[in-house]
Amino acid sequence: MDAITAHRSTALLTDRYELTMLQAALRSGAAHRRSVFEVFTRRLPDGRRYGVVAGTGRVLDAVADFRFTTPQLDWLADRNVVDDATLRHLADYRFTGDIHGYPEGEVYFPGSPLLTVEGTFAEAVILETVILSILNHDSAIAAAASRMTAAAGDRPVIEMGARRAHEGAAVAAARAAYIAGFSATSDLEAGFAFGIPTTGTAAHAFTLLHDTERDAFTAQIDSMGRGTTLLVDTYDLAEAVRTAVEVAGPTLGAVRIDSGDLTLLAHRVRRQLDDLGAHKTKIIVTSDLDEYAIAALAAAPVDGYGVGTSLVTGSGHPTCAMVYKLVARESVPGGPLVPVAKRSAGGKSSVGGRKWAARRPDADGIAEAEVVGTGPVPAELERHLLHVPLVRAGEIVGRESLDAARERHLRARASLPLSATQLSKGEPVIVTETARPAAD
Amino acid sequence: MDAITAHRSTALLTDRYELTMLQAALRSGAAHRRSVFEVFTRRLPDGRRYGVVAGTGRVLDAVADFRFTTPQLDWLADRNVVDDATLRHLADYRFTGDIHGYPEGEVYFPGSPLLTVEGTFAEAVILETVILSILNHDSAIAAAASRMTAAAGDRPVIEMGARRAHEGAAVAAARAAYIAGFSATSDLEAGFAFGIPTTGTAAHAFTLLHDTERDAFTAQIDSMGRGTTLLVDTYDLAEAVRTAVEVAGPTLGAVRIDSGDLTLLAHRVRRQLDDLGAHKTKIIVTSDLDEYAIAALAAAPVDGYGVGTSLVTGSGHPTCAMVYKLVARESVPGGPLVPVAKRSAGGKSSVGGRKWAARRPDADGIAEAEVVGTGPVPAELERHLLHVPLVRAGEIVGRESLDAARERHLRARASLPLSATQLSKGEPVIVTETARPAAD
Numbered sequence: 001m002d003a004i005t006a007h008r009s010t011a012l013l014t015d016r017y018e019l020t021m022l023q024a025a026l027r028s029g030a031a032h033r034r035s036v037f038e039v040f041t042r043r044l045p046d047g048r049r050y051g052v053v054a055g056t057g058r059v060l061d062a063v064a065d066f067r068f069t070t071p072q073l074d075w076l077a078d079r080n081v082v083d084d085a086t087l088r089h090l091a092d093y094r095f096t097g098d099i100h101g102y103p104e105g106e107v108y109f110p111g112s113p114l115l116t117v118e119g120t121f122a123e124a125v126i127l128e129t130v131i132l133s134i135l136n137h138d139s140a141i142a143a144a145a146s147r148m149t150a151a152a153g154d155r156p157v158i159e160m161g162a163r164r165a166h167e168g169a170a171v172a173a174a175r176a177a178y179i180a181g182f183s184a185t186s187d188l189e190a191g192f193a194f195g196i197p198t199t200g201t202a203a204h205a206f207t208l209l210h211d212t213e214r215d216a217f218t219a220q221i222d223s224m225g226r227g228t229t230l231l232v233d234t235y236d237l238a239e240a241v242r243t244a245v246e247v248a249g250p251t252l253g254a255v256r257i258d259s260g261d262l263t264l265l266a267h268r269v270r271r272q273l274d275d276l277g278a279h280k281t282k283i284i285v286t287s288d289l290d291e292y293a294i295a296a297l298a299a300a301p302v303d304g305y306g307v308g309t310s311l312v313t314g315s316g317h318p319t320c321a322m323v324y325k326l327v328a329r330e331s332v333p334g335g336p337l338v339p340v341a342k343r344s345a346g347g348k349s350s351v352g353g354r355k356w357a358a359r360r361p362d363a364d365g366i367a368e369a370e371v372v373g374t375g376p377v378p379a380e381l382e383r384h385l386l387h388v389p390l391v392r393a394g395e396i397v398g399r400e401s402l403d404a405a406r407e408r409h410l411r412a413r414a415s416l417p418l419s420a421t422q423l424s425k426g427e428p429v430i431v432t433e434t435a436r437p438a439a440d
Numbered sequence: 441m442d443a444i445t446a447h448r449s450t451a452l453l454t455d456r457y458e459l460t461m462l463q464a465a466l467r468s469g470a471a472h473r474r475s476v477f478e479v480f481t482r483r484l485p486d487g488r489r490y491g492v493v494a495g496t497g498r499v500l501d502a503v504a505d506f507r508f509t510t511p512q513l514d515w516l517a518d519r520n521v522v523d524d525a526t527l528r529h530l531a532d533y534r535f536t537g538d539i540h541g542y543p544e545g546e547v548y549f550p551g552s553p554l555l556t557v558e559g560t561f562a563e564a565v566i567l568e569t570v571i572l573s574i575l576n577h578d579s580a581i582a583a584a585a586s587r588m589t590a591a592a593g594d595r596p597v598i599e600m601g602a603r604r605a606h607e608g609a610a611v612a613a614a615r616a617a618y619i620a621g622f623s624a625t626s627d628l629e630a631g632f633a634f635g636i637p638t639t640g641t642a643a644h645a646f647t648l649l650h651d652t653e654r655d656a657f658t659a660q661i662d663s664m665g666r667g668t669t670l671l672v673d674t675y676d677l678a679e680a681v682r683t684a685v686e687v688a689g690p691t692l693g694a695v696r697i698d699s700g701d702l703t704l705l706a707h708r709v710r711r712q713l714d715d716l717g718a719h720k721t722k723i724i725v726t727s728d729l730d731e732y733a734i735a736a737l738a739a740a741p742v743d744g745y746g747v748g749t750s751l752v753t754g755s756g757h758p759t760c761a762m763v764y765k766l767v768a769r770e771s772v773p774g775g776p777l778v779p780v781a782k783r784s785a786g787g788k789s790s791v792g793g794r795k796w797a798a799r800r801p802d803a804d805g806i807a808e809a810e811v812v813g814t815g816p817v818p819a820e821l822e823r824h825l826l827h828v829p830l831v832r833a834g835e836i837v838g839r840e841s842l843d844a845a846r847e848r849h850l851r852a853r854a855s856l857p858l859s860a861t862q863l864s865k866g867e868p869v870i871v872t873e874t875a876r877p878a879a880d
Contacts (some may be wrong), residue, residue, distance in 0.1 A: 022643065130607055161571055172606055189453050219465065318758040325645070340649075342648065
């Protein structure tokens with residue numbers, strides 16, 4: 001029994017059509033054309049002012065683990081998913097191409113070329129599903145998390161949404177939230193797998209288990225010490241706070257309120273704690289919070305927030321609209337890359353060509369435009385390019401610590417115009433400009 | 441490298457406070473009190489008329505795999521999550537209690553006691569997080585999926601949302617969708633892990649890879665035969681349909697339209713296919729569909745639907761509000777179970793006591809009420825009880841095939857009043873009644 005995040009094959013986290021396209025392209029010969037795929041999004045979720053890149057580190061692991069095992073190959077054969085020639089190709093599969101992209105924690109906008117995957121069509125096309133799964137999920141969570149940490153200011157925000165998300169998604173959500181500034185998670189697997197600080201003390205069940213609330217509080221203090229957080233809203237709040245301070249003394253670490261009108265109750269509990277001499281006892285609130293509720297509590301005497309459902313569901317936007325599109329490919333082996341793009345009248349069009357991206361600052365160093373182009377990079381933008389190398393000739397070169405991504409996010413968010421962190425609906429906080437393509 | 445769904449420990453898919461509660465309860469002695477936890481929800485998502493139970497089979501696997509491995513125990517020790525006595529307890533952990541619940545595919549309503557977990561507090565409390573993660577996610581997907589299959593009537597609906605969901609959640613979503621009547625999935629891992637039929641042929645990238653659309657169609661037909669589905673909206677739709685029938689002949693399996701005004705285009709393409717003699721060539725549509733779009737296409741000449749984003753995000757409700765609450769426990773070893781309940785003024789109250797549930801039919805056999813009680817079961821409801829045994833003394837007894845759950849769902853949905861499948865917002869389609877508790 002390995003941990004859920006231990007090494008495993010990611011190869012079947014893939015839409016069937018990737019493999020049938022591969023089969024047909026192997027047969028037509030086009031499979032070996034050098035190709036460039038781009039991850040981008042045409043729009044941010046309605047009213048959001050910036051996006052947050054998250055999942056890049058997990059994408060790198062998924063690419064490294066993209067190998068077909070014998071049981072997988074046997075299953076593909078057994079179900080006639082692809083023919084023998086394709087199975088032989090898959091048995092030897094490893095990605096040998098290049099990946100560049102926005103580093104994790106960076107912000108993004110409509111049209112930002114978030115990831116560029118370059119290799120043969122055969123090796124690049126089949127990475128589509130798992131790359132999009134990871135980036136679409138993790139970036140959606142990080143975007144919501146970033147709004148919450150911005151609203152919370154200096155107060156810590158704790159992720160505790162595991163029970164409201166798929167058990168694996170919950171672990172990834174804790175990771176994405178940490179990148180966007182959350183201070184800890186309730187999810188032990190997220191601590192085990194990614195080193196994120198974990199936290200938690202007790203639920204209502206612990207109080208209900210004991211014959212009296214006093215018994216429960218005494219048991220908790222005996223076990224965890226006076227610095228623990230007591231949950232005070234199982235029966236009567238005021239009585240619970242009184243009992244808590246009686247049992248723990250005035251050095252009680254914190255009380256947690258998990259229901260009711262939190263602004264009102266926080267003021268009332270603060271007053272009561274102060275009257276009882278527990279001036280340093282903190283107040284943690286945790287009931288159905290989102291970024292709006294956090295902002296509304298800014299003036300309340302609250303010391304920390306726990307966020308569950310709205311974090312793991314992306315606060316109304318549980319996924320991003322990122323797509324993975326072929327933007328250029330060879331026509332003849334070794335020939336130049338030809339830009340390609342869908343162009344039907346029905347929408348979903350794309351822009352052909354391998355792209356660079358830069359974020360242009362104004363005179364004060366505040367971002368004023370996302371500039372995307374396909375030709376040579378204008379000299380004045382060279383210092384502001386956004387892509388970093390992630391995979392070179394199949395070798396992963398872009399691994400970094402979560403703390404590096406976390407710091408990058410705080411820096412990137414701080415470099416945006418102030419209106420970026422307004423919670424009301426609005427347009428993307430900077431425009432995306434297309435640099436006039438040079439002749440190439 | 442195992443597949444993502446291969447055996448693994450689920451023990452750390454757990455909120456930290458479960459383990460700290462365990463530690464404190466081991467110390468106070470209350471950990472050994474026989475306890476009953478109940479999974480229920482206070483409400484359905486806004487406007488939904490019924491819920492759908494999904495994930496039960498995955499819960500059983502998660503309970504079986506809930507064992508702490510040595511690296512996990514070492515990590516818990518290293519981070520001082522719990523003390524040595526608790527670590528020793530965890531090292532030997534296996535669930536030895538009983539679980540009853542609604543079988544998978546069944547429908548449910550506010551207050552339905554979906555799952556009852558009975559054992560010592562120590563063994564039952566720590567299952568909370570992973571049980572809720574699974575049921576909240578899978579049931580949210582199944583509820584959306586059920587609305588979509590109801591709207592689609594006899595036309596097949598294909599799940600293709602993997603790229604818009606966490607890669608592990610996507611596999612669970614395909615499973616939940618299948619239970620709620622979807623016919624197939626794009627996700628190979630869902631086929632590999634759960635035996636769900638998989639489907640898929642080609643994306644726009646395949647057309648763009650080739651020098652002409654004709655080359656691409658020819659390559660696909662060569663590889664997959666004339667029965668394949670050609671994607672016809674990369675460049676000009678009418679030209680693509682003409683080329684498709686020229687290349688494949690009138691026995692072409694299907695064309696897929698993935699953008700634009702699908703009602704209009706379906707009519708136009710049907711006419712064109714008929715004019716070209718391809719009367720049996722089917723039309724599959726796949727662009728941002730949800731249950732409303734599916735219903736709107738009822739009169740269009742469409743033969744199948746592919747649904748992505750809105751399926752994997754629960755069509756606006758990506759999670760359920762299921763909770764896991766202690767409802768009864770011993771006060772003295774071997775003594776009677778005492779009902780317990782949170783009762784603070786702040787909300788989130790629960791109803792104490794171990795519950796039964798039955799769905800009472802009217803004279804025509806149509807459901808008219810969900811009846812929930814804590815005392816003896818009235819004789820006339822005995823035939824209509826909803827709980828089935830899932831785990832007995834730690835042994836899993838409730839495993840069944842996905843097809844059994846799928847058939848159950850179609851039966852359960854069909855037994856509801858007709859307004860259940862109205863898509864407009866409304867109240868739960870039957871009321872939940874509380875049976876007057878008998879003296880006990």
